[in-house]
Amino acid sequence: METEIKELSLASLKGCPHCATAKLALAKGKVRYKEILWDEPEGEKIIEGLGIQSVPVLLVPTTQGLQQIAGEKAIAAWVKNH
Numbered sequence: 001m002e003t004e005i006k007e008l009s010l011a012s013l014k015g016c017p018h019c020a021t022a023k024l025a026l027a028k029g030k031v032r033y034k035e036i037l038w039d040e041p042e043g044e045k046i047i048e049g050l051g052i053q054s055v056p057v058l059l060v061p062t063t064q065g066l067q068q069i070a071g072e073k074a075i076a077a078w079v080k081n082h
Contacts, residue, residue: 005066008033009059011047021072022056029079033058
């Protein structure tokens, strides 16, 4: 099953401290995003279907395809530059 990500999304897990840090960076940057939770059945299908093995990962749709930005530090840097 291939899921097309059409909006900025954050792959995360409930209770994940790294995900909380990434969410804080996104909030500070006033970035709107959809959350995809690994611990929910639909989110698990999407995340595993994309080959993601750890979270947080910011999923950024581009004209060249889906860009994956992994880790809270990389996500914070992306927010700072956008």
